Amino acid sequence: NAGVMQNPRHLVRRRGQEARLRCSPMKGHSHVYWYRQLPEEGLKFMVYLQKENIIDESGMPKERFSAEFPKEGPSILRIQQVVRGDSAAYFCASSRQGSSNQPQHFGDGTRLSIL
């Protein structure tokens, strides 16, 4: 499968724990984006990364959330000290180039549930 790969598909955490979500872009894509979809809401942009660089993190909450896209390996979205309000579907997308007319292709998402 050459599509965007996200894991895990489902993640359950207790309040205060850490959540790590992984995303491998499509082959040949070096631009990665994270979006969050809260229950009954639309998708909201969180962060845009290119290899080893954060390009735009204007959608990231100021605290507890961080993202990286190392030279080797998948992009990681990390949520520290999770709270109930973090329960959502987290989608990763990738594109070959960073221009705005390039479609972004999405992975299956990670459904995060906080107990």
Add this chain to the structure above:
Amino acid sequence: RKEVEQDPGPFNVPEGATVAFNCTYSNSASQSFFWYRQDCRKEPKLLMSVYSSGNEDGRFTAQLNRASQYISLLIRDSKLSDSATYLCVVNGLTGGGNKLTFGTGTQLKVEL
């Protein structure tokens, strides 16, 4: 005012019907436009890009009116498999940033 506005529906139509969805966006500096579909809160899948000249892909036709900041999607000869939520998506809302801004979606239910 929302950055991208859509009628949430649901639109319930019989198989074979023609249905049209509309969308408006607030920022005239927006650069690129797309329609995605999302099934049961699975991953969004690109349906088509939208160009000022209008474009067609099989039963689907998309139109963009930059002057009115209005985007449309027309589906002809609806199939049961077209049942989904259709997301109007705009890129470049904040002056060149490569981030997609999604409408909340219009739900379509195609019935026998």
